[in-house]
Amino acid sequence: MSVTLRTRLLVNAAVTMICFAAVIGFTIVNMMKIQASNEDEVEALLSVQAAKAELNTLKESITSYSYTLADAQKESVRTYMKNSSDRLNALQKTMTDPAGKAAYEKLAKKYETWQTEAAAALNTKSPAEATRTAARINGLLNDIYMLNLESRSRYEQMQKQTADQIQFIVYSAAVLTIVLLAVTVLSSVRLTKKIAGPIRLMAENARQIAGGNLAVEKLDYKGKDELKELNDSFGIMTEQLRTLIKAIGEVGREVETFAEGLTKENQTLTEMTEQVSVSTEEMAKGSQTISEDLQHAVLFIEKMDEHAKANAERSKQTTASSEDTISAVAAGRSALAETKQAIDKSNETSKEISKAADLFIKHAAGISMMAQTVSDIAGQTNLLSLNAAIEAARAGEAGKGFAVVAEEIRKLADGSAKATAQIFDMVKQIEGGITSITGAVTTGVALGDRQQELMEKTSESFAHIEQKAAHIKAELSHLDGQIRESKQLGEQVLQHAESISAVVQETAAGSEEISASALEQLSSFKNMTQSVNALRSLTERLNDQVRRFTL
Structure with missing residues (x-):
């Protein structure tokens, strides 16, 4: 049995x-x-x-x-x-x-x-x-x-x-x-x-335990048969069951606490992952935009480098032109000096001509006086010839020869008068020409003085131009150096821009990979949240089952 x-x-x-x-x-x-x-x-x-x-x-x-x-x-x-x-x-x-x-x-x-x-x-x-x-x-x-x-x-x-x-x-x-x-x-x-008796009592205890009452008293059985062993084993089982339920309750509470903490951490990680995903997407878009802008910037820098080369060449040409300008200004100043000397000699010559004209006018006045004297003599001679003709007419045949001489003298007096009149006309014309020459010479002297003043101002202007041209040459030399330095800096900027473009492209690719990983991680976190919620639900059900027992 x-x-x-x-x-x-x-x-x-x-x-x-x-x-x-x-x-x-x-x-x-x-x-x-x-x-x-x-x-x-x-x-x-x-x-x-x-x-x-x-x-x-x-x-x-x-x-x-x-x-x-x-x-x-x-x-x-x-x-x-x-x-x-x-x-x-x-x-x-x-x-x-x-x-x-x-x-x-x-x-x-x-x-x-x-x-x-x-x-x-x-x-x-x-x-x-x-x-x-x-x-x-x-x-x-x-x-x-x-x-x-x-x-x-x-x-x-x-x-x-x-x-x-x-x-x-x-x-x-x-x-x-x-x-x-x-x-x-x-x-x-x-x-x-x-089993009779004790077995029914143990059965009653078992029913109470099955109903969740683990606080049943152990049956006081004095026998030493299997019922004793059964009773003792039943008591041990009850105690172990009580211990097991307690352990299950503690484990359930610990699991619930752990699940709550895991849920909070998972929520935090989910929010952080979402923020990382959004940030990486924005960073990827920004990197793409930067990459495109850098590509355009590289093209612009290359064009700037070409313009810098052209400007450097033009600067050299301009510097050479400024040197030619300085040489031309020096030649102009030399020509002005020679022109000034020629104008000075011309003014001296004009003054000598003016003096000679004045002297010539005086001589012309003397000729006019002499011609007047000759005219007066011719008038007297004509009167004398007229008187001689009258006296010859009175003398008759004896005076015919004298009359011929008187007639010749009268003709000579008339010729002298005509020549004297011509001399007067010529002297007047000479005086008019000399007056014109004197006026022209005076005007030439005044113009020479004015030209001399203008030449001095022009010389000063050429000196100022030469100074400014030398300053422009120095500035152009400095500008040429700056352009060369700018060209070197432009080449360095181009190299750096190309390096940055490559780094930005790698960053964009990495950002897209990070974004994709973040999205997958976010999906995993959501799945984990669902699993944790299911675990909490199971834990609550287990705790409900544990609470049915009375320890």
């Missing part, structure tokens, strides 16, 4: 423990499967985002190459093309479902075609072809987008299935636990029917 009872109890306990172990094993196995499936889907999403970021970086690199057509930029494009190929190869390993494989095959074929065309476009060094090649990446990005939608859809479906599986596991564990408890109670009740 005792053996049978002991065997039944052992079998009952063993079956119960095995069932509980099976429930726990069932829960653990299913949770590990869920975790493995989630890791595969997360890896697929990360691979899609990485491929998208790599293609965006490749597009930006080709766009930059279309602006510069530099060999270094072309090598950078080829490096990004290789990286993109590696990313797509890595993406293939994560595509396990038929739809994902089909989408990947479509993307791979397009990329192979594009890669061939891109290599040809790079060899042509045509900005239009480079821009067209960069635009064709949008088609690849569209396929990446569709692949991302497919992965996200699959991931969301997996999350839904995971939630359903977790719910199924929870309900199954609860049902199995309740069933096991019910089986244990029924087995105990069945055993009590076969």
Whole structure:
């Protein structure tokens, strides 16, 4: 009898423990499967985002190459093309479902075609072809987008299935636990029917314990049979159950406290991740804008460098012209000095001519006086010839010869009078001409003096011009040095701008990768929050079950 009872109890306990172990094993196995499936889907999403970021970086690199057509930029494009190929190869390993494989095959074929065309476009060094090649990446990005939608859809479906599986596991564990408890109670009740007296009391205690009352008193059984062992074992079991319930209650409270803290930390991390995602997106956009501005700035700096070269050449020409101007000013001053000497000699000559004209006027006046004397003599001679003619007429035949002489004398007097009149006219004309010459000479002397004053002012102006030209030459030399220095600084700025452009492009690519990782991390945090909430719900239910027991 005792053996049978002991065997039944052992079998009952063993079956119960095995069932509980099976429930726990069932829960653990299913949770590990869920975790493995989630890791595969997360890896697929990360691979899609990485491929998208790599293609965006490749597009930006080709766009930059279309602006510069530099060999270094072309090598950078080829490096990004290789990286993109590696990313797509890595993406293939994560595509396990038929739809994902089909989408990947479509993307791979397009990329192979594009890669061939891109290599040809790079060899042509045509900005239009480079821009067209960069635009064709949008088609690849569209396929990446569709692949991302497919992965996200699959991931969301997996999350839904995971939630359903977790719910199924929870309900199954609860049902199995309740069933096991019910089986244990029924087995105990069945055993009590076969045992009289103390067994009924122990059964009563067992019913109270099953009802949650663990504060039952131990049965005072004096026997030494299996009932004694049963009673002692029942008492020990009650105490252990009480200890187990206490431990479960403490563990439940600790789990609840831990879940609350984990929920708060998860919320904080979620907010921080959202802020990081927004910041990285803004930083990526800002980096892209800066990169484009830097590309334009590089073009402007190159144009400035060309203008600086032209200005330097013009500055040299202007400096040479200023030297020619100084030489011309010196030659002008020398010519002015010679002109001044010639004007001085001309003024002296004009003054001598004026003096000679005055002297000539005096001589002309003397000639006029002499001509007047000759005119007076001719008048007297004419009177004398007239008187002689009268006397010859009185003398008759004897005076005819004298009359002829008197007539000749009269003719000579008339000729002298006419010659004297002509002399008077000539003297007047000479006096008029001398007066004109004297006026002209006086005017020439005044003009010479004025020219001399103007020449002195002109000489002073040439000296001032020579001084200013020398100052302009010095300033142009200084300006030429400044232009050369500005040209060197412009070349340094161009080098730094190109370096900054490359760094900004790398920063933009890194920001996009960080943004994608942050979004995936945010999704993981949300999933973790859901899991923690489910854990808290289970903990509350466990605490409710523990509170049913009276210790």
